[in-house]
Amino acid sequence: MERPILMIEDEPVFSELVTRTFASEGYEVVVEDTGRGGLEAFARLNPQVVILDLRLPDMSGFDVCRTIRSTSMVPIVILSSQADEMNKVLGLELGADDYATKPFSPRELLARVRAIKRRVGDQTDPQRMIELSGYEIDMARREVRRHGDVIELTAREFDLLRHLVRHIGAAVSRQDLFERVWEQEFMGRSRTVDAHVAAVRKKLPDLSITTLRGIGYRLESA
Structure with a gap:
């Protein structure tokens, strides 16, 4: 039940x-x-x-x-x-x-x-484990770990991170992030995306997420 x-x-x-x-x-x-x-x-x-x-x-x-x-x-x-x-x-x-x-x-x-x-x-992902900037990103378990310790992300924060990881090194627009992660029409809701990116940056400070003015974000490979 x-x-x-x-x-x-x-x-x-x-x-x-x-x-x-x-x-x-x-x-x-x-x-x-x-x-x-x-x-x-x-x-x-x-x-x-x-x-x-x-x-x-x-x-x-x-x-x-x-x-x-x-x-x-x-x-x-x-x-x-x-x-x-x-x-x-x-x-x-x-x-x-x-x-x-x-x-x-x-x-x-x-x-x-x-x-x-x-x-x-959703526990499926083409690449189950990613190591990036000292973090272990476990797609199957939906966990981020560092030195064996789990760093707590909300479901939405993890989904946003996963989408950036899947497009590592590429520019991802706010509209694409919102429509892929929130599964809704964008309608200019950039603050929602920005707030979640800020939360991910705060929890994963060594992860390099570059802000692309007027476009969105890019997760750097190193």
Whole structure:
């Protein structure tokens, strides 16, 4: 039996729509309407995905995201309002894997969750192990190690790194990164890509990712 999806959301109009839509496709959604309740449920349920509203009545969604990410690499989808672009960027920098803007279509949210599950579950790669700049990048295990120690990347960060590795030495546009990694139409969402590249650079400081102004990025071979 699949583990449930945890939704931390205090607005019933959204949580009830999501619960019904996901249930119609065979997914169990457990809803908590406070941050503290969400963290307790997370520890108890070990969910396969977390859907997290940034605005909660008792604590910041950022703090919830940070707490979850400190102990787990579970995929996190954040929910934010149309006016919260900077909040979305901050959430991604804290380790969230994707976001949806309120008001959202529950079917779109379901598609995003399925896309994340496909990426996390994809264990195939033409080259299973890459050694680069002192890092071991294990495509099959979706891990990056250095001196035997695992460096934690979110699912989205690893997908971005994998795409750059597959095109090492070549220019990769922000549009290509977004559409390949996020599996959505680009529509100028360069900040999302930039935030994830910044996170990868911070976690893997010896990796050489060159910024190509007006284009995108290039992962250097040495």
